[in-house]
Amino acid sequence: MTADRFDVMHARNMKKLSGEQKGLEILGQGLVYLFLFLMAAVVLFPFYWMIISSLKSLTEYRLSRPTFWPQQVLLSNYADAFTTAKLGVLFKNTMIVGIVSTLLSLVITVLTAFAFARLEFKGKELLFAALLATMMIPGELFTITNYSTVTNLGWRNTYTVLIVPFLVSVFYIYLLRQSFLQIPNELYLAAKVDGTSDFKYLWKVMVPLALPTLISITILKMMGAWNSYIWPRLVANDEAHRLITNGLRNAFTDTTGDVNYPVQMAAVALVSAPLFLVFIFLRKYIMSGVSRSGIKG
Secondary structure: OHHHHHHHHHHHHHHHHHHHHHHHHHHHHHHHHHHHHHHHHHHHHHHHHHHHHHOOOHHHHOOOOOOOOOOOOOOHHHHHHHHHOOHHHHHHHHHHHHHHHHHHHHHHHHHHHHHHHOOOOOOHHHHHHHHHHHHHOOHHHHHHHHHHHHHHHOOOOOHHHHHHHHOOOHHHHHHHHHHHHOOOHHHHHHHHHOOOOHHHHHHHHHHHHOHHHHHHHHHHHHHHHHHOOHHHHHHOOOOOOOOHHHHOOOOOEOOOOOEOHHHHHHHHHHHHHHHHHHHHHHHHHHHHHHHHHOOOO
16 A cells, blocks of 8 residues: 555656656747747847838938838838939849859859869869968958059959959858768769760769759859949949949938938848848758758768
8 A cells, every 4th residue: 555655656746747847848948939039039120120211201210209110101212212323223233243253253163172172183282271271361451452453454443343353262162172072082983984074074973963052152152242342332333333232322312411211221122132032032052052061971
């Protein structure tokens, strides 16, 4: 009888402990989700403010007490932004620079990564280490020398000056090389035995297998061209070659120095929309490409 009571009490205590443990787990998960919700609100609030500001009138925007929803929704701000900033020309210039620079950069990156991943030549490891060492140098240190070089070449205020100086990216080469190294070397040796050329092996085997990484590089390169600001403003800020980030800087300032902030916010929303769409629909390719390149298999 005593043993039976002990078993019953032990079972009750275990059930009570299990219930308390489950309650603590639920509480912990609730705190985690609450923290994530607060962080998401902090991150998303500037975008929310941009959208609602783009729908306000200038008078409402300048109220001493800000409103968190427009008193009158003005969709006409978006039409005014498109015409005032000449967004059609800015989009065209940015797309030309982004597409051409991305395609040329992909060619250079693929060929260089293949050479460092599969070809054997004297000083390969030393040269690759030297390339990686350049990643430690801030890009701003090259601005003066690059500016002097393109000025002497007569490239200022051309598409060339916006494309050529940034075709080579050591980070992209490293990323793709790591992806190539995951492909078994036996495939390359077997292809060489069959008489396959290096270029054909690269195009038929390595590029398809490393496609997620190539997609990631393409997306990152296009986003970099889209967001570029300092260099285009320095070397090609004329109206014919001005990119979208520079075009929005002073397009909404009148002769008295007054800025039409709601229309400017509408222009920023239009320019940011393609990047949001890229992130929403292609984020899995970015994560997949980066994760595949992080481990040598």
